Amino acid sequence: MAHAPGFTGSPLDRAEHIRLTPEAFEAARADPAARLLRLDGIDPVLDGGDGLGWDALAQAPADAPLALLGLIDGIPHFTALVADPTRDGRSPGIFAVLDRLHPGDAATFAAARSLISWHARHRFCANCGTPTDIFRAGWGRRCPSCNTEHFPRVDPVVIMLAEHGTGADARVLIGRQPSFPPQRFSALAGFLEPAESIEEAVARELHEEAGVRATRVRYVTSQPWPFPSQLMIACIACVDDDAITLDRNELDDAKWVTRAEVADALAGAADASFIPPPRFAIAYTLFERWLEGA
């Protein structure tokens, strides 16, 4: 049975009504039970086990604005909108922390991480250049000059396995980006563009990166990816012709692998033909779901 996709299953109630009412937001801030996400820079700090660390809200830094992540068991949970030192990147240790973190808590952290990064990079009005003010409990910014309202970006990304053949003989296409660790292969992926459907973006990316032509695309699952704020949309695309033409700007290598090869890789077999992405990446879930017949 496939795991739930990474960064899903947060216990947060996003409590939109609190965002829309400044008085409700102030009441949540004044709640003596209110909690503040414990951060090291913009990375999570664990509670000693596999959960997120939380402090009393009173310990919030005086100079950082607060965003209401939502309610957990009715208790307001906040993050400080601290500076983002990574500029879209990731700290070297974040993946090791995520590997330990309980999935539902990773999803809660993802909301904080995406909000922090968005505020850090969107302090000015894109419409007129004026510094903007935070509103809606940290879920938006408003321009005091032209009144334009700005909301956090979520960038849809398609990630897909091309599939050649059927049943036990089927193989899927995996590729590696130049930045990957040695032997790591994953599903191909790319940003969806304006005026594309999911299915069209999958077909375009497969053709651009690997020269293969999708004849049919089926959706499998989705998850957020908070570096800084993608929506990962996982699909499988049938192809009739398995000839690969690599785009060397995007990929170092690409190859077709069988069900047995994917199963060995997920099992961490010593002689596996590739090393899969981490378990909290949707490509891992996509491999699992493909083995299960998705």
Place this chain on the structure above:
Amino acid sequence: MAHAPGFTGSPLDRAEHIRLTPEAFEAARADPAARLLRLDGIDPVLDGGDGLGWDALAQAPADAPLALLGLIDGIPHFTALVADPTRDGRSPGIFAVLDRLHPGDAATFAAARSLISWHARHRFCANCGTPTDIFRAGWGRRCPSCNTEHFPRVDPVVIMLAEHGTGADARVLIGRQPSFPPQRFSALAGFLEPAESIEEAVARELHEEAGVRATRVRYVTSQPWPFPSQLMIACIACVDDDAITLDRNELDDAKWVTRAEVADALAGAADASFIPPPRFAIAYTLFERWLEGA
């Protein structure tokens, strides 16, 4: 058989290699066969039939920058990045034009419309407030001061039918926004937020707007919506309890309808219990697909 979703099926080859090479972009601009999208403000002008009107690129306004939409049969097709007088809205006549426009041409228009609107509202760097420059053949902006690169937004929106019961007895939940024309009902919808999966956003929106609890969510299809640049993700969500609690800020009314009622509405029956959205809206496709067993 359901229609293809609206705004899909463009014949454009997006030709990313031209965007990435300024010399290739200049060569495309200099191509004597190059075409320019004919616009009335930011609405399309038809060619006399059901196709988009195109002019010679030489007729482009001197004061508007150009974006390369892509290649059609190898010929570069451009749009001028004109001012957007609608400010995210729609002109009164646009839906009548879209009703006539060939679907593939509507998809080509959608790319132009989303790009025009994005440039009009993103002339300044959100990171530092400096006016930005267009790059990548119109598919991005770059800050000359802090070097941040900005790319067009695509905002994912979930749109869904809650489904109660199964088989011939199944009913789906439809609602109407205060702004809808009389008798118009549609699927419920809302923006996906940072750190949500598609399935989680569907469940949250159904609960927020109608008080129903999704037990299972299945993806159906997707399409772009260029007002200004949404990715519409259509799903069906099973619910066990059909009691509705309306959010009056979002919806005027909501009700459960049977397969016969949906079929009558799509057929335009005089005594239909509601008027469906236009055919180029994904809610129409979602109704069709539900009737077909999706």
